[in-house]
Amino acid sequence: TKLAVFASGSGSNFEAIASAIENGELDASISLVVCDRPGAKVEKRAEAFGIPVLSFYPKSYESKADFETFILQQLNEAGVEWIMLAGYMRLIGPTLLQGFEGRIVNIHPSLLPSFPGKDAIGQAFEAGVKLTGVTVHFVDEGMDTGKIIEQDYVRIDENDTKENLGRKIQAVEHVLYPAVIRSLLQENIKR
Numbered sequence: 001t002k003l004a005v006f007a008s009g010s011g012s013n014f015e016a017i018a019s020a021i022e023n024g025e026l027d028a029s030i031s032l033v034v035c036d037r038p039g040a041k042v043e044k045r046a047e048a049f050g051i052p053v054l055s056f057y058p059k060s061y062e063s064k065a066d067f068e069t070f071i072l073q074q075l076n077e078a079g080v081e082w083i084m085l086a087g088y089m090r091l092i093g094p095t096l097l098q099g100f101e102g103r104i105v106n107i108h109p110s111l112l113p114s115f116p117g118k119d120a121i122g123q124a125f126e127a128g129v130k131l132t133g134v135t136v137h138f139v140d141e142g143m144d145t146g147k148i149i150e151q152d153y154v155r156i157d158e159n160d161t162k163e164n165l166g167r168k169i170q171a172v173e174h175v176l177y178p179a180v181i182r183s184l185l186q187e188n189i190k191r
């Protein structure tokens with residue numbers, strides 16, 4: 001099964017998926033990494049796996065529909081079947097939602113519906129909750145609002161800092177995301 005991974009930043013979740021594929025834990029391939037921030041660290045990580053990167057400046061297009069039309073063309077040409085968002089800091093518009101109906105997935109670092117949007121780890125930390133976690137969900141037009149596929153929890157201990165909470169969350173993400181993708185592809189579940 002051919003995947004595209006969309007990322008804007010570090011790409012550690014991209015790397016977790018790519019490693020699971022390399023290790024034979026996930027029967028899939030990543031055809032393309034799509035990055036809306038040229039120069040982001042994910043580009044280097046993709047290069048290390050020999051995976052092509054499509055980087056673009058959203059601002060050099062007149063509209064989201066314009067750049068999504070371009071991306072959709074590239075995805076279709078590459079035969080991509082699923083889009084996995086991994087730290088892609090942008091809402092998906094109607095063009096891609098229609099082109100990949102029920103086949104766009106995101107990972108978010110909180111137990112949704114708590115703490116959607118930016119800095120979910122900081123939000124949970126500031127709120128003083130004892131339990132937070134990670135959610136993998138289908139993507140719709142909203143911000144972290146699509147149907148939940150799977151979640152796992154992370155406990156916030158008395159002496160945790162925001163930084164080490166971030167590390168705990170990421171460690172869970174890197175296990176959960178490849179595992180969820182694996183079952184999605186096996187069961188060929190759609191939204």
Ligand code: GRF
Pocket residue numbers: 007008009010011012013014086087088107108109173
């Ligand atoms: C992850 O915490 C993910 O849940 C969120 O953005 C972060 C991306 O991290 N959507 P990375 O770029 O995969 O390291």
